[in-house]
Amino acid sequence: MPKTDIPGSDPQRWKALVFIALAQLMVVLDATIVNIALPTAQQDLGISDGNRQWVITAYALAFGGLLLFGGRISDLWGRKRTFIVGLAGFAAASALGGAANGEAMMLGARALQGVFGALLAPAALSLLAVMFTDAKERAKAFGIYGAIAGGGGAVGLILGGFLTEYLNWRWTFYVNIPFAIAAAVGAYLVIREPAGARNRASLDIPGVVLSTLGLVALVYGFTRAEHSGWSDGLTVGMFIASAVLLAAFVITEAKVKAPLLPLRVLTERNRAGVYLSLGLAVIGMFGLFLFLTFYLQIVKEYSPVATGFAFMPMIVGMIVGSTQIGTRLMTRVPPRMLMAPGFLVAALGMLMLTQLDINTSYAGLIMPAQLLLGLGMGTAFMPAMSLATHGVDPRDAGVASAMVNTSQQVGGAIGTALLNTIAASATTSYISSHTAGAADPKLLQLQGMVHGFSSAIWWAVGILVLSAGIAFSFITTGRPDMGASSKSSGDGDGAGTEGEVRVPVVLH
Structure with missing residues (x-):
């Protein structure tokens, strides 16, 4: 079949990918950029210590709670329309947060960011799912998307550090506005959503x-x-x-x-394996972001900007793993042969971090550990993103995409709570058992903190190994059929029926 007959051959799709990726970066980095600015924002707005956590929680609750609804809305309204509405709303909510003059206004803005983020995130991913159906092109598109989805949080730490240190905390909100405007205008001009992909069933x-x-x-x-x-x-x-x-x-x-969520989306073995392994892997990732940030700032006394740049090796690893290793191998090997080894390489990087102490060398241990984490996660995330929408009827692409985001959001909540609790308990136990012989109470506090971090990171290692086991045992689909994409793409239903060898390759 001539290339021009393949739905994926429209060069506008590659322009659209730029704006979809920009929007995804905005959503992902917003999850961490505000963390860096929170101490100064709390002081300026007079937010109590007891309510400080709600700046983070308000966003997490709205975003995590409404993702499935947002995915269904994108199926109903159309992904392009939902995507643009989500961008406009997120920009408005960010402007409100940047202009906040008190606690109530700040918390309301964060909740609104979560609401519009829940519209935006599934629409972005499902747009890729229905626009890129050729296996090779889909691999490249999802390689870029996977790198952003995995590394955006670390980018948020860098950007948050810069904005907080050299401007002020309000710019951690205002920075979203140019991102959103550029992505919305670009999406309006270049995105062409395939016909027949909407689900007009009643809500x-x-x-x-x-x-x-x-x-x-x-x-x-x-x-x-x-x-x-x-x-x-x-x-x-x-x-x-x-x-x-x-x-x-x-x-x-x-x-x-x-x-709202057809159970066939969940019961298909490969997608279930993706949702479960990805959610668990995100728990492990929070072991890195949560503890390494505290370690670098409190123990090593890095500035916010230096802390952000200290995460650069992981970002580089993510990009290489996703756009080079994952993209090049995804059309050659079954997805589980990328996901399971990827999670194991990430577990090896995490295992290195269990050796942290107060005198650990950044270049000697922390940097290579991050490189391994980034390489492993980038390699695993890329086929996982594709596989999450593998074989889904285009009319269900929104909710299938929302389930990936939901698994990551719930994984993040579990990771923060579980690993932080383990670390705090280990720290308390260490300090109480070493108090008698301690000559320097401050040094003992730091030693106890690092001991707590390493104890929790051991759990993160185990969770990543479990993710690899689930990916290897649950995910049984073969490598993408390079010749079937054009055939499949001509079907009115999009991706075939459950149990067939379907092509719009996997890739979430």
């Missing part, structure tokens, strides 16, 4: 309510456990409520005519 209101409340309760439960403990009454109540609500959601989805 599943009970599913929206149950999934949103269930996910909010789950994310809040883990967030609260971090500072109030796992046995706290409200924490336990949130977990119970989440289990009940999500169980009711699954029962509802099995019965309604037009479900």
Whole structure:
């Protein structure tokens, strides 16, 4: 078949990828950029220590709770329209946050950022899923997307450090505005969403309510456990409520005519393996971001800018792993042969970080550990992103994409709470057992902190190894069929039926 007959042959798609990637970078870096600015913003706005966490939590709850709804809206409205609305809303919410004159205005802005981020993120990924159907081109597109999805958080640390140190914290919000405007204008001009990819079925209101409340309760439960403990009454109540609500959601989805999340999206073995392994891997990644940031700033006394740049090796590794290793091998080997080894290489990098002490050399241990982490995660994320939408009817691409974001968001909440709790417990135990013979209390505090970090990182190593095992055992699809993409792309339904060898390659 001539190349011009392949839906993926429109060069406008590659221009569209630039703006989709720009929007994804904005959403991902926003998750970490505000963390750097939080101490000065708290002081300027008079936010109490007890409410400080809500600057982070308000965003996490809105974003995590509404992702499935946002994915379904993109299927219903069309991905391009949802994408542009999400960008416009995110820019407006960022302007509100930058102009905040008090606690209420700041928390409201963060919640709104989460709401529009939940529209934007699934729309961006599902646009790639329905626009890039040729296997080789899909590999390149998702390689770029995977590098941004994996490394954007570290970029946020660098940018946040610069803006906070040389301008002020308000610019960590204002910086989103030019990103959003450029991406929205570009998307309006160049994105051409394929016809027939929308799902005009009526909206599943009970599913929206149950999934949103269930996910909010789950994310809040883990967030609260971090500072109030796992046995706290409200924490336990949130977990119970989440289990009940999500169980009711699954029962509802099995019965309604037009479900918010068709269960076929979850029950396909390969996608289930992606969602589970990716969510677990993100838990492990938070071991790096959370503890290494504290280690560099408190123990090594790095400035915010220096701390951000200290994460550069991981960003480089992510880019190389995703755009070079993953992209070049994805059309040659089955996805699990990239994902499982990728997670194991990342686990090796994490294993090196268990050797941290107060005198650890950055060049001798931290830098090579980050390179391994970046290479492994970049190599694994790239085929995972593709596989998450593998074989999905184009009309379900939005909710399938939302499930990837949801698994990452929940994984991040679990990682922060679980690993922080483990670290705090290990630190307390270390200090109490070494207090008697300590000559320098401050040194003992630092030693206890580093001991806590390394103890928690051991758990992150185990979680990454588990991710590799799940990827290897659950994901059974073969390498993409290079000749089938053009054939498949001509079908009205898009990707075939469950159980077929389908092509719009995998790649989430």
